[in-house]
Amino acid sequence: xxxxxxxxxAPEFPDxxxxxxxxxxxxxxxxxxxxxxxxxxxxxxxxxxxWQALRDAGSxxxxxxxxxxxxxxxxxxxxxxxxxxxxxxxxxxxxxxxxVIDIIRAHGQSEVIKVKTMTSDETRLNRALEAVGIAPYETxxxxxxxxxxxxxPSHIVVPALHRNRAEIREIFLRGMHLTELGREPxxxxxxxxxxxxxxxxxxxxxxxxxxxxxxxTGGVCVVESEGxxxxxxxxxxxxxxxxxxxxxxxxxQDLEVFLQLLPRSATGERMNPYNTLWTGITPGDGPREFxxxxxxxxxxxxxxxxxxxxxxxxxRCAACLNACPVYRQTGGHAYxxxxxxxxxxxxxxxxxxxxxxxxxxxxxxxxxxxxxxCPVKINIPEIxxxxxxxxxxxxxxxxxxxAMKGAALAFADPRWFRCAQTIGRFLQRPFERDGYxxxxxxxxxxxxxxxxxxxxxxxxxxxWWAARGxxxx
Amino acid sequence: xxxxxxxxxxxxTLFPETGKAVVTVLERLGHxxxxxxxxxxxxxxxxxxxxxxxxxxxxxxxxxxxxxSGPICVPSASCVSMMRDxxxxxxxxxxxxxxxAGVEAFLARVYEFSELLVDKLQVTDVGATFPHKVTLHTSCxxxxxxxxxxxxxxxxxxxxxxxxxxxxxxxxxxxxxxTFAVKNAEVSTAMGLEKVRxxxxxxxxxxxxxxxxxxxxxxxxxxxxxxxxxxxxxAEILAAREAGANLPVLRQAQGRPERSRGTPEGGSxxxxxxxxx
Numbered sequence: 001x002x003x004x005x006x007x008x009x010a011p012e013f014p015d016x017x018x019x020x021x022x023x024x025x026x027x028x029x030x031x032x033x034x035x036x037x038x039x040x041x042x043x044x045x046x047x048x049x050x051w052q053a054l055r056d057a058g059s060x061x062x063x064x065x066x067x068x069x070x071x072x073x074x075x076x077x078x079x080x081x082x083x084x085x086x087x088x089x090x091x092x093x094x095x096x097x098x099x100v101i102d103i104i105r106a107h108g109q110s111e112v113i114k115v116k117t118m119t120s121d122e123t124r125l126n127r128a129l130e131a132v133g134i135a136p137y138e139t140x141x142x143x144x145x146x147x148x149x150x151x152x153p154s155h156i157v158v159p160a161l162h163r164n165r166a167e168i169r170e171i172f173l174r175g176m177h178l179t180e181l182g183r184e185p186x187x188x189x190x191x192x193x194x195x196x197x198x199x200x201x202x203x204x205x206x207x208x209x210x211x212x213x214x215x216x217t218g219g220v221c222v223v224e225s226e227g228x229x230x231x232x233x234x235x236x237x238x239x240x241x242x243x244x245x246x247x248x249x250x251x252x253q254d255l256e257v258f259l260q261l262l263p264r265s266a267t268g269e270r271m272n273p274y275n276t277l278w279t280g281i282t283p284g285d286g287p288r289e290f291x292x293x294x295x296x297x298x299x300x301x302x303x304x305x306x307x308x309x310x311x312x313x314x315x316r317c318a319a320c321l322n323a324c325p326v327y328r329q330t331g332g333h334a335y336x337x338x339x340x341x342x343x344x345x346x347x348x349x350x351x352x353x354x355x356x357x358x359x360x361x362x363x364x365x366x367x368x369x370x371x372x373x374c375p376v377k378i379n380i381p382e383i384x385x386x387x388x389x390x391x392x393x394x395x396x397x398x399x400x401x402x403a404m405k406g407a408a409l410a411f412a413d414p415r416w417f418r419c420a421q422t423i424g425r426f427l428q429r430p431f432e433r434d435g436y437x438x439x440x441x442x443x444x445x446x447x448x449x450x451x452x453x454x455x456x457x458x459x460x461x462x463x464w465w466a467a468r469g470x471x472x473x
Numbered sequence: 474x475x476x477x478x479x480x481x482x483x484x485x486t487l488f489p490e491t492g493k494a495v496v497t498v499l500e501r502l503g504h505x506x507x508x509x510x511x512x513x514x515x516x517x518x519x520x521x522x523x524x525x526x527x528x529x530x531x532x533x534x535x536x537x538x539x540x541x542s543g544p545i546c547v548p549s550a551s552c553v554s555m556m557r558d559x560x561x562x563x564x565x566x567x568x569x570x571x572x573x574a575g576v577e578a579f580l581a582r583v584y585e586f587s588e589l590l591v592d593k594l595q596v597t598d599v600g601a602t603f604p605h606k607v608t609l610h611t612s613c614x615x616x617x618x619x620x621x622x623x624x625x626x627x628x629x630x631x632x633x634x635x636x637x638x639x640x641x642x643x644x645x646x647x648x649x650x651x652t653f654a655v656k657n658a659e660v661s662t663a664m665g666l667e668k669v670r671x672x673x674x675x676x677x678x679x680x681x682x683x684x685x686x687x688x689x690x691x692x693x694x695x696x697x698x699x700x701x702x703x704x705x706x707x708a709e710i711l712a713a714r715e716a717g718a719n720l721p722v723l724r725q726a727q728g729r730p731e732r733s734r735g736t737p738e739g740g741s742x743x744x745x746x747x748x749x750x
Contacts, residue, residue: 013657014656014657014658014659014660017657017659017660018659021659021660021663325645325646325648325664326657326660326664329660329663329664330660359656361523362652362653362656362657363657363660364650364653365613365646365648365649365650365651365653365654365661365664366521366613366650366651366653367613367617367646367650368613368614368616368617368618369613369617369644369646371617372617382558385520385521385523387523388521388522388523389523389524389525390523391523392522392523392524393523393526396523400522404519404522404524404527405527407518407519407527408519408524408527408530408531410513411482411513411514411516411531411534412513412530412531412534413513414510414511414512414513417482417513417514421485421486424486436696438697443655444655446654446655446656446658447654447655447658447693449658450658450659450662450694450697451662451665451690451693451694451696451697452692452693452696452697453689453693454487454488454689454692454693456486456487457487457489457490459489460485460486460489461480461484461485461489461492461493461508462480462485462508462510464489464492464493465492465508465510466510
């Protein structure tokens with residue numbers, strides 16, 4: 001079954017957003033964190049003379065890969081296999097989870113250390129593992145906070161962005177069964193280090209995601225800030241990586257483009273502190289067994305829609321989240337998916353199927369801030385409109401359709417338009433006071449619940465023009 | 474020069490003073506203005522909400538109405554962005570070469586109001602006087618679609634008596650977003666309230682913009698709060714002349730029953746507030 005976490009059961013965006021907006025602490029945390037990342041990104045992007053050229057290159061490479069995805073994936077498979085890796089193909093979430101569980105069981109293990117993986121959130125791997133008695137330990141600091149707090153990630157790069165330090169301290173105290181814990185960042189990281197080191201050294205199976213798959217070498221690249229992924233990728237005897245099929249790039253040299261675009265866009269750093277690259281297995285160095293699960297889970301469905309295919313360019317930098325005025329108000333949970341913000345609004349409905357998540361393509365004012373910062377030039381506003389169109393064409397809400405058809409009819413002829421203006425002026429009479437409508441009926445009630453609506457003046461422009469008899473051409 | 478006016482449907486219906494002000498400014502500069510009464514709507518609302526099938530005939534109508542026109546002045550950046558960003562693809566999709574050619578010829582003549590003045594007519598001083606402290610809301614479409622630079626600012630700075638004050642976080646969306654403002658009213662309001670705070674922090678008594686759609690959002694919030702800040706389309710400020718003794722009241726005036734019915738020319742002044750007198 002194709003699945004994006006629990007998105008199929010998520011509440012509609014406007015409803016979820018309402019509860020997020022009521023949480024002032026969450027909004028403060030989100031605003032504070034996104035402001036910091038945006039500021040840092042702005043500085044390191046501004047210092048690049050060739051930033052726009054890099055974006056073009058990133059976009060072109062991704063478009064090229066998507067045109068020839070079959071070629072590059074099989075090339076990756078050949079080269080990875082030749083280097084000692086074992087490649088598995090998973091059509092959907094359940095198949096991917098089954099593959100991972102089988103590998104862990106084949107080694108007789110009941111624990112796995114995990115890092116840097118959104119695809120496994122997509123497939124709900126942890127739930128599947130726990131159901132068969134395998135304990136997953138998240139080792140990325142933010143993911144650890146999420147796991148210990150029984151929480152959901154709210155940001156693509158900074159999953160615990162909605163939590164502040166005091167909240168994290170409480171989560172650690174409870175989740176790590178500590179009796180005392182200081183309040184400084186160092187105290188918290190020391191606690192996490194103690195908690196995680198023991199697992200790094202003991203658990204023999206590691207699990208990760210991937211930022212890039214390199215077709216011409218069969219190599220895999222993971223970038224991170226903490227070094228915990230490096231531990232996860234090098235210490236265990238068995239390493240399992242799960243990656244979406246769109247993660248492949250043609251050549252090692254293409255990383256030059258993406259390893260500039262990604263850190264600057266994601267964390268406002270010139271380079272990620274840890275860049276781990278490995279190819280298959282190397283005897284005497286690192287894991288003795290390496291498996292990679294290539295996950296479709298709806299991606300070929302996205303690929304099939306030429307007008308929305310660009311969605312698969314995404315390198316998960318989350319610059320669009322940080323720039324988005326909607327995300328900055330609501331945080332990520334309102335999007336009902338691990339993919340939140342503007343990219344989530346286009347990716348989740350496409351992966352999950354358009355019958356779900358119908359409110360997501362409308363969770364945007366189309367301000368364009370996302371497109372402006374996207375390092376691989378995904379025209380998110382354009383795709384949002386395209387998806388809205390698909391929703392309308394497939395069904396669309398009945399009353400809205402009626403209203404839109406009515407409006408189209410009124411605009412079809414200036415006589416009808418004038419007539420509609422007259423009717424509007426008549427209908428607004430009971431609601432108008434001093435040139436404003438303070439309580440409107442019907443769908444406009446949503447407007448006047450917080451805002452006054454200017455009433456239609458007695459004379460439209462066209463009436464004024466007609467009455468004016470002014471100098472004409 | 475003969476200049477055609479595409480007034481836009483909501484300016485026609487809700488904000489006629491803006492259209493009148495555009496006429497005033499262009500005529501003051503010695504141009505002839507034409508309003509083709511067959512025009513209605515560019516199709517933006519339909520298109521952006523997912524109703525492309527309904528937007529297509531509106532685009533056709535707009536192209537037909539303006540066939541053979543001179544430069545077309547549009548006092549709305551978002552309508553211009555609808556035309557520039559989506560008309561070509563909509564026409565291509567219709568597989569109608571004549572329509573595509575029509576769109577291309579049409580777009581070559583379309584100017585947003587401040588573009589027309591500064592870029593096409595090479596004017597920044599339009600002979601306006603407006604002795605108030607003014608800040609400028611730059612709409613998302615003007616910034617990220619039209620890539621307007623400082624045209625509106627230069628126009629405002631050339632106005633006599635006007636004190637211009639830059640708006641912090643000017644590139645943040647006001648939260649209007651067409652049907653977004655109703656479909657996601659709470660988020661839209663939260664975004665708008667931040668914009669309103671930024672505007673109030675400037676100490677300006679007037680917030681100007683080239684899009685009445687944004688101003689409907691910002692002004693609607695301000696008016697609900699009973700705030701003293703007024704919202705005015707850029708054109709209405711540029712149409713203003715010497716402040717007369719008897720100032721008619723425009724949009725946003727508290728507790729005043731009437732809007733101005735007079736033409737902007739001839740000593741009338743599009744703003745007055747008790748706070749400023």
